[in-house]
Amino acid sequence: AQSVTQLGSHVSVSEGALVLLRCNYSSSVPPYLFWYVQYPNQGLQLLLKYTTGATLVKGINGFEAEFKKSETSFHLTKPSAHMSDAAEYFCAVSEQGGSEKLVFGKGTKLTVNP
Amino acid sequence: KAGVTQTPRYLIKTRGQQVTLSCSPISGHRSVSWYQQTPGQGLQFLFEYFSETQRNKGNFPGRFSGRQFSNSRSEMNVSTLELGDSALYLCASSLAPLALAYFGPGTRLTVT
Numbered sequence: 001a002q003s004v005t006q007l008g009s010h011v012s013v014s015e016g017a018l019v020l021l022r023c024n025y026s027s028s029v030p031p032y033l034f035w036y037v038q039y040p041n042q043g044l045q046l047l048l049k050y051t052t053g054a055t056l057v058k059g060i061n062g063f064e065a066e067f068k069k070s071e072t073s074f075h076l077t078k079p080s081a082h083m084s085d086a087a088e089y090f091c092a093v094s095e096q097g098g099s100e101k102l103v104f105g106k107g108t109k110l111t112v113n114p
Numbered sequence: 115k116a117g118v119t120q121t122p123r124y125l126i127k128t129r130g131q132q133v134t135l136s137c138s139p140i141s142g143h144r145s146v147s148w149y150q151q152t153p154g155q156g157l158q159f160l161f162e163y164f165s166e167t168q169r170n171k172g173n174f175p176g177r178f179s180g181r182q183f184s185n186s187r188s189e190m191n192v193s194t195l196e197l198g199d200s201a202l203y204l205c206a207s208s209l210a211p212l213a214l215a216y217f218g219p220g221t222r223l224t225v226t
Contacts, residue, residue: 036217043118043204044217090157101147101170102206102215104157 002027002093006105014113019078021108023065023091026072033074034092034102035065044090050074061085086112116141118207118218126224132193135221139186139207146188147215148180151202160203163188164210192223200225 007022025031032051036044048059055067065076074091088109092102119138127133139146148160159172163182180190186207192199202222206215 041222043120043219044206046214046216049214092157101159101162101172102149102157103159104149106156 002031002095002103004091004093004103004105006089006091006108008108009106010109010111012111012113013081015083016080019063019076019081019085019110021076021089021091021110023074023076023105024072025074025091025093027093027095029095032094033065033067034094035059035063035074035076036090036092036104038088038090038107040087047076047089081110081112083112083114086110118205118216120203120205120218120221122221123219124222124224126226127195128226129195129197131195132191133195133223134189134191135203135205135223137188137190137205137207137218139188139205140216143207143209143216144186145208145210145215146182146186147206147208148188148190149204149206150174151204151220152198152200157204160190195225197225199223 003026005024034049035047047063048057050057050067058064063078088107090107091105094102121136145164147162149157151157161180162170166182177193182188202220204220205218208215
């Protein structure tokens with residue numbers, strides 16, 4: 001069975017500082033990996049995805065993530081935080097060749113301090 | 115191109131009642147999935163439909179059911195509502211199974 005662990009339910013950074021949100025996954029087959037962002041009272045917006053190929057994936061709003069198979073990780077980073085990045089971030093995994101089902105982590109709430 | 119539409123956006127029901135939520139996918143998308151989001155359990159998969167057929171079902175009781183119509187619109191129904199069913203219900207659409215999923219804004223269900 002697949003699972004996702006997001007280390008840190010709350011992360012706080014200063015504006016302009018590096019953002020690092022951690023995600024580790026477990027999957028018995030090659031995974032598809034995703035990061036979604038959720039602003040208050042809204043649905044989920046896709047930031048980036050990894051399917052196959054290049055392991056460094058660039059997404060929207062300056063975010064990127066690197067798939068590291070040996071570490072079963074897919075950490076999300078952004079070099080310089082902006083106030084508008086404050087939101088909740090979810091890492092998700094699905095199976096290559098499997099169903100549409102996404103398995104989500106518990107989420108990390110990012111606070112950006114001025 | 116219009117996004118995923120979910121109606122209603124907010125709903126208040128009483129224990130024991132039933133409720134139907136609707137999801138209209140992005141035009142051309144034939145796959146629809148439903149998720150329940152609660153503070154305690156997080157995001158959990160409910161169902162997945164493609165071309166009117168349920169392809170996958172999550173670990174929820176039989177009170178939770180769904181269907182998909184020929185125009186790809188989907189509904190989910192919860193019967194005999196319990197307080198624990200209070201949640202944000204999210205619908206996601208994609209061109210096909212395994213393709214990229216786009217989420218709607220959700221329906222906030224409150225059970226009193």
